[in-house]
Amino acid sequence: MSTAKSATAAPPDILRAAALELVVTDLEASRNFYHDVLGLLITFENAEEIHLRAFEEYLHHSLVLRKGPAAAVRRISYRVRSPRDLDAAERYFGELGVRVERRAKGSTRGLGELVHVQDPLGFPLEFFCEAEHVERYTQRYDAFGAATLLRLDHFNILTPDIPAARQYLLDLNFKVSEEIRDELGTTFASWMYRKPSVHDIALTQGDGPRLHHFAFNVQERHEILHICDHLGALRQSERIERGPGRHGVSNAFYLYMRDPDGHRVEVFTANYYTGDPDNPVKIWSVHDNQRRSWWGHSIIPSWYTEASGVLNLDDELQPVATHQGSIELKATVGADGY
């Protein structure tokens, strides 16, 4: 990993986790899950790609589904504050010595000029500032269902070297909200943010680069329960992987589902404000069995071990490096039911 390198250029001013592009093998099955079942709005679709957004979002999309031969993650997108931050991203990642490509407006449908980066952790990042505005459905209550996804909240990535990944994100001016550590100070997971919430990105120790999950916000807890009832009524309970429940970390109410290709999506509500400069960092012991489930439930092993592969900027699957040492799952005797 090339994270030991640092840059002298100022990093781009990242606003937030903004969008994700997934390669899916059966576009119709994915459309059914994300649009018909979860209710995301379709901004654009053709036989190759579907662009979706949640109800509070006014930018062109927060999720792109692209038909392809094997399931993978094609882009992880952050919005930056101004067009100058695209120049900053280009300089900054150039100094880190990773692959950086400037792309013209429209090379991702609905977005302005872009900078694509193969980041030091191996993830295919997309930075954009300008985007096509579309109708914001915040008060289109006529279109709301019993569960309404409002906005993309965060990504969670698997990476083998958490301290190096954490430093890379601190250098990009992300702040830490919560962490899981052991008594020797080993960090197993970090939650880091740019917008004033618990996270835009969480780092989970494991074989990587892989995407663990992405998450959308809903307004109320009962909407998460409705999604479970809805999936049950459709006889699609196999979509539910973990939850519903309350996280220890972040205090949010959650549900994790697996889409038709196995990509993991979380629906999430009621985390807390972190925007003051002295927001305290919350540290959890890896031996605390309430850290990942406030109610102490066991965590299904697939949640720790399975994740989505990521592509490089040439659309080739990135090799996965195994983590050094013990992962949280193995380290934690007595917690998470192990």
Ligand code: XXG
């Ligand atoms: O968003 C999250 C998570 O990253 O999905 C996982 C908040 C908390 C947790 S955890 O499993 O640690 O409770």
Ligand code: FE2
């Ligand atoms: Fe999450």
